[in-house]
Amino acid sequence: MAQEKSMAVSEFLSNAELLKQGAEARVYRTKFLGKPTILKERFPKRYRHPVLDEKLTHRRTVQEVRSILRCRKAGISTPVVYFVDYTTHCIFLEEIVGSLTVRDHIASAQQPGSCADAELEQLAKRIGQILAKMHDEDVIHGDLTTSNMLLRRRPENKESDLVLIDFGLSYNSALPEDKGVDLYVLEKAFLSTHPNTESLFEKLLKSYAASSKRSAAVIKKLDEVRLRGRKRSMVG
Amino acid sequence: MTVVIGFEGSANKIGIGIIRDGEVLSNPRRTYITPPGQGFMPSDTARHHRAVILTVLKEALEQAGLKPADIDCVAYTKGPGMGAPLVTVALVARTVAQLWGKPLLGVNHCIGHIEMGRLITQANNPTVLYVSGGNTQVIAYSERRYRIFGETIDIAVGNCLDRFARVIKISNDPSPGYNIEQMAKKGSQYVELPYTVKGMDVSFSGILSYIEEVAHKMLSSGQCAAEDLCFSLQETLFSMLVEITERAMAHCGSQEVLIVGGVGCNLRLQEMMGVMCKERGAKLFATDERFCIDNGAMIAQAGWEMFRSGQVTELEDSWITQRYRTDEVEVTWRD
Amino acid sequence: MDFTRELELFPDHKVTQLLFKDVKNSRELRQCAVEGKISGALINPTMLVNPFQVLVAANKAVHSQKSGKMKTRSLYSEIIFNLSPTNNISEAFKRFGISDGDDSVMVVLVYDRNESPSLSNIVAKVDGQQVPVGDLSSLSNLTKIKQLYKVTPQEEKCGTLLDAVVCRMASKDVV
Numbered sequence: 001m002a003q004e005k006s007m008a009v010s011e012f013l014s015n016a017e018l019l020k021q022g023a024e025a026r027v028y029r030t031k032f033l034g035k036p037t038i039l040k041e042r043f044p045k046r047y048r049h050p051v052l053d054e055k056l057t058h059r060r061t062v063q064e065v066r067s068i069l070r071c072r073k074a075g076i077s078t079p080v081v082y083f084v085d086y087t088t089h090c091i092f093l094e095e096i097v098g099s100l101t102v103r104d105h106i107a108s109a110q111q112p113g114s115c116a117d118a119e120l121e122q123l124a125k126r127i128g129q130i131l132a133k134m135h136d137e138d139v140i141h142g143d144l145t146t147s148n149m150l151l152r153r154r155p156e157n158k159e160s161d162l163v164l165i166d167f168g169l170s171y172n173s174a175l176p177e178d179k180g181v182d183l184y185v186l187e188k189a190f191l192s193t194h195p196n197t198e199s200l201f202e203k204l205l206k207s208y209a210a211s212s213k214r215s216a217a218v219i220k221k222l223d224e225v226r227l228r229g230r231k232r233s234m235v236g
Numbered sequence: 237m238t239v240v241i242g243f244e245g246s247a248n249k250i251g252i253g254i255i256r257d258g259e260v261l262s263n264p265r266r267t268y269i270t271p272p273g274q275g276f277m278p279s280d281t282a283r284h285h286r287a288v289i290l291t292v293l294k295e296a297l298e299q300a301g302l303k304p305a306d307i308d309c310v311a312y313t314k315g316p317g318m319g320a321p322l323v324t325v326a327l328v329a330r331t332v333a334q335l336w337g338k339p340l341l342g343v344n345h346c347i348g349h350i351e352m353g354r355l356i357t358q359a360n361n362p363t364v365l366y367v368s369g370g371n372t373q374v375i376a377y378s379e380r381r382y383r384i385f386g387e388t389i390d391i392a393v394g395n396c397l398d399r400f401a402r403v404i405k406i407s408n409d410p411s412p413g414y415n416i417e418q419m420a421k422k423g424s425q426y427v428e429l430p431y432t433v434k435g436m437d438v439s440f441s442g443i444l445s446y447i448e449e450v451a452h453k454m455l456s457s458g459q460c461a462a463e464d465l466c467f468s469l470q471e472t473l474f475s476m477l478v479e480i481t482e483r484a485m486a487h488c489g490s491q492e493v494l495i496v497g498g499v500g501c502n503l504r505l506q507e508m509m510g511v512m513c514k515e516r517g518a519k520l521f522a523t524d525e526r527f528c529i530d531n532g533a534m535i536a537q538a539g540w541e542m543f544r545s546g547q548v549t550e551l552e553d554s555w556i557t558q559r560y561r562t563d564e565v566e567v568t569w570r571d
Numbered sequence: 572m573d574f575t576r577e578l579e580l581f582p583d584h585k586v587t588q589l590l591f592k593d594v595k596n597s598r599e600l601r602q603c604a605v606e607g608k609i610s611g612a613l614i615n616p617t618m619l620v621n622p623f624q625v626l627v628a629a630n631k632a633v634h635s636q637k638s639g640k641m642k643t644r645s646l647y648s649e650i651i652f653n654l655s656p657t658n659n660i661s662e663a664f665k666r667f668g669i670s671d672g673d674d675s676v677m678v679v680l681v682y683d684r685n686e687s688p689s690l691s692n693i694v695a696k697v698d699g700q701q702v703p704v705g706d707l708s709s710l711s712n713l714t715k716i717k718q719l720y721k722v723t724p725q726e727e728k729c730g731t732l733l734d735a736v737v738c739r740m741a742s743k744d745v746v
Contacts (some may be wrong), residue, residue, distance in 0.1 A: 008637070022486045023486050029581075032579055033623060033626040033630060034576065034626075046511050047509070047512045048475040052431065066742065068742070069742045069746060071554070072726055072734075076729065080730065081738050083628060086744070131683055140437060169434065181437075188387075188436070192376075192383040192384060210444070217516070
């Protein structure tokens with residue numbers, strides 16, 4: 001029985017358009033029940049022990065679904081989950097049509113001649129607000145990068161929506177330490193991906209601090225984690 | 237032709253290597269080995285380096301068949317590393333540079349690993365996994381810096397392995413990591429350990445404290461053997477490393493991986509990384525213990541690149557620093 | 572009038588939806604379904620936002636059936652169960668199945684694509700007026716739907732009510 005089903009999924013996948021192979025999953029673009037859909041397949045990673053692989057893959061599929069729902073309930077835009085197959089670890093998600101990653105957006109705004117500083121600052125502010133809201137819900141994203149944030153243009157709105165994606169490494173926690181590390185991960189990804197954006201990231205953090213009720217303890221932890229990095233002895 | 241001699245002694249190895257335009261002419265090395273259950277202390281390590289450095293220097297010149305007059309530049313490790321051993325080696329480098337009348341160059345140790353790896357493997361623009369006793373970083377080059385995309389948020393992977401070795405008293409000869417690797421080959425039972433990946437970052441301290449707590453209980457109750465713990469620890473740590481490397485590759489759109497640093501000569505790590513690379517059509521580059529483990533030639537090679545791009549370190553600037561991040565260095569020798 | 576779609580994931584399966592209003596024999600219909608005289612799911616359309624919601628439930632039901640993981644006894648009861656945001660089976664039937672006094676009904680059929688089910692047979696059994704499935708929204712009881720699915724006002728700012736409903740249906744196994 002199970003075999004029949006996985007045949008169905010694998011046959012379906014063979015006709016879908018492979019968009020990319022991330023570290024976590026293969027990502028396909030397809031149609032599901034008539035809707036433009038992104039299919040995330042967490043295929044077995046043969047480099048790791050099968051017991052570890054199954055544990056991680058299952059946990060991440062479940063966490064992705066849980067955190068998406070939690071975020072949406074709090075009014076944070078994330079793709080809608082249409083269907084989950086926990087045996088092949090496939091998630092069918094709403095495709096955010098006509099969207100652009102924040103990463104690509106910043107990269108194009110940083111091109112010489114593009115004087116979009118004020119607009120980028122506005123975006124940094126919005127990112128800070130949304131992350132504050134997410135952390136206030138005790139959702140830790142676990143893999144914050146500018147590639148995991150999408151801008152969805154809505155013709156009816158002047159401002160585009162900010163959509164968070166890729167919740168595979170997410171989990172629930174109220175600890176300031178976990179939230180601080182979440183921001184630290186973003187800071188490193190942000191600054192290494194977008195050289196010379198230190199002041200932009202500062203704006204993001206400021207807005208985070210101003211938006212979250214519990215930001216003081218989180219920012220304190222962020223400073224601690226940064227210091228740990230700098231103080232590490234790095235011998236050998 | 238440019239000939240550079242490199243002095244390395246930031247941890248428990250002391251090495252001096254000579255490079256002539258990409259050719260390793262000599263690369264002798266000594267290791268300070270401590271008894272099982274003990275790590276190496278800075279002052280003892282410095283004493284060891286002091287005792288052997290002139291012998292190693294003599295070997296380096298003899299094996300290369302060169303006289304001091306043939307050297308164009310003296311490179312030494314400026315940091316990061318342990319203070320006392322760094323000072324010892326820098327002192328000798330400064331002295332010979334003045335005796336021989338040659339320019340000095342202070343080199344970032346991590347950059348040394350990367351440039352040596354690139355030289356030996358001919359990897360062009362790889363995502364670099366730098367794993368050693370003191371460092372765990374995923375690095376990629378862009379806009380004149382080796383940028384750190386991921387790293388450990390607490391202890392280094394090599395440190396985690398070394399401290400585990402001390403817990404169950406595995407020999408430090410030739411290195412704790414090597415002995416864990418050999419024992420792991422005989423392990424078969426997979427013991428579940430914490431697994432902590434945060435985006436492109438990792439954390440090892442939770443695994444270490446967990447295994448420190450349970451190891452003796454599990455071993456004395458016969459629940460598993462020491463070999464099984466070695467096996468499970470390697471499987472867990474290396475899975476995390478491969479995962480963050482793959483995430484950085486996906487993030488940067490890179491199709492090459494280079495593994496450098498002392499832990500990088502672990503064949504199981506290389507094998508796992510190879511499987512990952514094959515799955516995504518990427519290429520793996522790795523080196524053996526001669527160049528993975530700290531050595532003098534890597535400092536010479538990074539020095540060679542820096543020297544050729546016009547850099548020198550004035551005597552008054554030839555200090556050392558225990559903390560020196562990879563991304564602090566402006567890479568003047570790459571586009 | 573009726574709305575038929577193939578399930579992409581199970582291409583040999585088709586789903587047909589038929590919508591009726593001014594229904595006078597809901598009690599009788601329910602009895603037919605219990606006795607297996609109607610092979611279809613009878614759904615209370617006031618709890619539906621959009622036909623897509625039914626497709627999501629049907630796709631999941633076929634998937635559960637094929638993998639031997641159904642929570643209820645038949646494919647049709649499974650569709651009704653899948654519409655519910657909770658894992659309480661009797662609650663699901665009470666809210667999403669039809670009750671004796673209901674004056675509208677959505678009939679859902681799942682069949683092999685080589686079969687052609689007799690729709691006229693269904694239409695003949697219902698004492699009511701068949702309307703286009705596209706008119707579903709005129710029957711939806713939005714207040715009750717929001718209440719039952721616990722849709723928050725913030726959530727409606729970042730997506731449609733259908734999004735909120737479907738997301739809960741798809742994630743209920745792990746929440």
